[in-house]
Amino acid sequence: MSNTRFATAVHILTILARSGPGWISSEWLAGSICMNPAMVRKELAALRDAGLVTGRKGKDGGSRLRKSGDLISLADIYRAVKNAEVLGRKNRNPSPQCPVGKSINSKLGQLYAETDQLVIDALENRTLSDFASQFD
Amino acid sequence: MSNTRFATAVHILTILARSGPGWISSEWLAGSICMNPAMVRKELAALRDAGLVTGRKGKDGGSRLRKSGDLISLADIYRAVKNAEVLGRKNRNPSPQCPVGKSINSKLGQLYAETDQLVIDALENRTLSDFASQFD
DNA sequence: TTATTTTGTAATAAAATATGTTACAAAATA
């Protein structure tokens, strides 16, 4: 991950977790994150797909959590935005002639999967509520 | 990490670990990885900076491990190529007016550091020798 | 009903990273 998606998603969800049952506009979120409202809405789309938030169009519309912050783990958030493995990518065409090249991607694949799982497991133990409670 | 540097570095080092005391050329490494020799040399430069390999110019030159594969951990390799945190980047200018924006980067910073450490600790337990022994 | 607001999404552009290529001086050997 060399993007800001996890940071953006956590920021959004932290604000929603602290905002009670009201609808928060992308404009307001964008102001806090200092980011274009359209970018925020793109990230909200991913969180909606993951079942973490719900949105409402029209006047006084916006977004809010779809379930309690106690029931949202940081792993849920990570999964919603993750687009790369922790250890990065594999090379595309290692040589099948070479004993190493022939099976390196399979061996790296195991290592990559274990490493990703490690991170997921650690984030699984932390809730959005806990994270959000750190702020004033 | 959304690059192939860790995969490339492990590939290079695995071959060197299996090649005894001889000097392996970047041309040969590039053939196995299926990559331009100049790219391989760039990665070798990072591994040299990290003290993992040493190089020799001239006829019959090349690279070889600087210490035994038993003494090289996957964490050493990861550190040599790592250029991003596991959970990604933080947003640049969150609003200091917002209670969340004001301290989000500091709170994320703690989480990011813990997560990176988790990965490092796991990789610390694995040696290059162990990894390299998986191949024919 | 009508005017207004806000989402959700697409299309496009700009910036930043990552990957690939070429070239060559310097080092080292045979």
Place this chain on the structure above:
DNA sequence: TATTTTGTAACATATTTTATTACAAAATAA
């Protein structure tokens, strides 16, 4: 002395990330 190979720089291309603009559709308030 001729040849090989590194180490590095300069440049080019591709991919990813971030930002911007626009607008139809939905929803509310008046």
